[in-house]
Amino acid sequence: MTERPHLAVVGAGPAGLAAALAAAARGVRVTLVDAAGQAGGQFYRQPAAALGARRPKALHHQWRTWERLRDGLDRQRSAGRIEHLTDHHVWCVERLTGDGTFGVHALRGPAQEEGVTVRADAVLLATGGYERVLPFPGWTLPGVVTAGGAQAMLKGGLVLPGRTAVVAGTGPLLLPVAAGLAAAGARVAALVESAGPAALLRRAPALAGQPGKLAEGAGYATRLLRHGVRTLARHTVVAAHGTERLTAVTVAALDGAGRVRPGASRRVRCDTLAVGHGMLPHTDLAETLGCTLSGTAVRVDAEQRTDVPGVWAAGEATGVGGAGLALAEGHIAGRSAAARLRGTAPDPRGWAAAARSRTRLREFAAALDAVYAPPPGWAERVPDDTVVCRCEEVTAGEVRGAVDRLGAADLRTVKLLSRAGMGWCQGRMCAPGVAGLTGCPLTAGRRPFARPVPLGVLAALPESD
Numbered sequence: 001m002t003e004r005p006h007l008a009v010v011g012a013g014p015a016g017l018a019a020a021l022a023a024a025a026r027g028v029r030v031t032l033v034d035a036a037g038q039a040g041g042q043f044y045r046q047p048a049a050a051l052g053a054r055r056p057k058a059l060h061h062q063w064r065t066w067e068r069l070r071d072g073l074d075r076q077r078s079a080g081r082i083e084h085l086t087d088h089h090v091w092c093v094e095r096l097t098g099d100g101t102f103g104v105h106a107l108r109g110p111a112q113e114e115g116v117t118v119r120a121d122a123v124l125l126a127t128g129g130y131e132r133v134l135p136f137p138g139w140t141l142p143g144v145v146t147a148g149g150a151q152a153m154l155k156g157g158l159v160l161p162g163r164t165a166v167v168a169g170t171g172p173l174l175l176p177v178a179a180g181l182a183a184a185g186a187r188v189a190a191l192v193e194s195a196g197p198a199a200l201l202r203r204a205p206a207l208a209g210q211p212g213k214l215a216e217g218a219g220y221a222t223r224l225l226r227h228g229v230r231t232l233a234r235h236t237v238v239a240a241h242g243t244e245r246l247t248a249v250t251v252a253a254l255d256g257a258g259r260v261r262p263g264a265s266r267r268v269r270c271d272t273l274a275v276g277h278g279m280l281p282h283t284d285l286a287e288t289l290g291c292t293l294s295g296t297a298v299r300v301d302a303e304q305r306t307d308v309p310g311v312w313a314a315g316e317a318t319g320v321g322g323a324g325l326a327l328a329e330g331h332i333a334g335r336s337a338a339a340r341l342r343g344t345a346p347d348p349r350g351w352a353a354a355a356r357s358r359t360r361l362r363e364f365a366a367a368l369d370a371v372y373a374p375p376p377g378w379a380e381r382v383p384d385d386t387v388v389c390r391c392e393e394v395t396a397g398e399v400r401g402a403v404d405r406l407g408a409a410d411l412r413t414v415k416l417l418s419r420a421g422m423g424w425c426q427g428r429m430c431a432p433g434v435a436g437l438t439g440c441p442l443t444a445g446r447r448p449f450a451r452p453v454p455l456g457v458l459a460a461l462p463e464s465d
């Protein structure tokens with residue numbers, strides 16, 4: 001009997017799950033590797049089993065889709081077609097010399113001190129995205145969390161980050177976060193969105209193509225109204241206040257050019273600020289493999305193949321566009337990988353419906369992207385003494401100095417001259433802020449490892465790896 005080809009899928013969010021199920025259903029052995037303790041990714045993040053949540057559904061949208069993915073995964077696992085490795089943090093994927101297979105190197109468990117390598121014939125990267133948070137005075141105070149972080153506490157830990165929250169920044173994620181916090185019992189003092197209604201109207205034709213998405217947005221807006229949450233469009237948080245922890249924020253009105261309107265600011269008392277300015281794709285593993293990026297996302301073809309043979313990518317890693325897009329891309333990627341691994345050319349007619357929804361959802365995502373850009377003047381408002389890189393405690397003044405006094409012209413040189421981005425998170429938090437403050441383009445980080453690795457794990461790798 002010939003052995004079934006083996007696909008390693010990194011990421012068990014909507015994209016990775018859809019890909020794993022599509023490939024497993026077509027005769028491929030799949031190892032699904034994810035850092036989280038349970039499948040679901042960001043959108044379908046589940047509470048820990050030990051919490052005994054009675055109605056986890058209450059915190060979710062599109063629960064039926066989740067049930068279908070979860071039940072499909074259970075069935076394929078029982079049939080031995082998918083192995084799901086939870087709590088496995090992948091730090092590098094490489095093509096192994098010799099047989100041309102891939103090595104997916106992970107650290108196992110919460111301590112992340114034990115190395116594990118999965119060997120596979122092909123790899124599918126479905127690592128999702130992460131939040132962009134731009135700096136402002138007070139953003140490092142306890143009580144200031146990312147919008148997605150607040151949601152993760154609620155969905156994953158069933159806890160509220162505080163009693164009185166302001167949700168601020170820009171992007172569609174702010175709506176479910178504010179609605180979720182309010183429904184769970186927090187007082188949401190304000191939802192502060194820097195984009196204005198005019199920007200939405202300008203993109204109305206493209207947005208109208210996805211009535212389901214618009215209805216979802218309207219649903220959140222209705223829930224916010226019901227909870228008495230004030231929405232301040234074309235406003236921004238310019239400062240967070242407090243000594244030991246957050247006690248209030250200053251919210252300012254913006255003019256049409258994104259500048260603060262003089263005399264139009266107010267102080268809002270709160271113990272939590274959930275803030276986010278959109279999302280960026282996770283590309284570290286793809287970069288190490290040598291995949292070409294398109295802007296900040298992994299570039300893929302119509303089959304979701306990267307330009308490195310044997311490597312597919314799907315979901316937010318290839319461009320931020322929501323769970324529906326991630327599902328469509330994952331499905332296509334899984335089917336393509338299955339066919340190619342069996343030595344046949346895939347028939348795109350088999351995934352025509354997914355391809356149509358991918359096209360529509362990418363158009364919708366591009367329109368949203370244009371609406372929810374950070375306001376143009378944000379970088380000028382950051383005073384020199386604001387810490388921008390919190391790992392290395394580098395201020396905005398030091399970052400600006402690397403360009404103005406020392407002549408840096410790209411993010412890498414700014415990092416070398418100021419240490420901004422040299423710490424534990426390797427610039428994941430501060431790179432967009434540093435790029436905005438210095439005017440340097442936001443380029444890929446070129447990190448050989450996707451996360452810190454103990455020396456003992458590196459030393460234990462076989463020589464050929």
Ligand SMILES: Cc1cc2nc3c(=O)[nH]c(=O)nc-3n(C[C@H](O)[C@H](O)[C@H](O)COP(=O)(O)OP(=O)(O)OC[C@H]3O[C@@H](n4cnc5c(N)ncnc54)[C@H](O)[C@@H]3O)c2cc1C
Pocket residue numbers: 010011012013014015016033034035036040041042043044088089090091126127128129130131147148149151152173176177279282314315316317321322323324326450
């Ligand atoms: C914090 C956050 C909150 C969000 N909330 C909402 C929301 O409320 N509503 C909405 O419509 N959209 C939301 N989104 C967007 C939505 O999550 C995505 O559109 C959708 O989940 C994308 O699916 P995906 O499979 O591409 O990625 P994800 O769902 O992000 O899944 C990626 C998976 O990859 C795993 N992973 C990443 N890197 C590694 C690694 N190195 N090793 C091992 N595993 C790894 C992660 O643990 C994760 O499970 C949110 C996104 C984020 C980042």
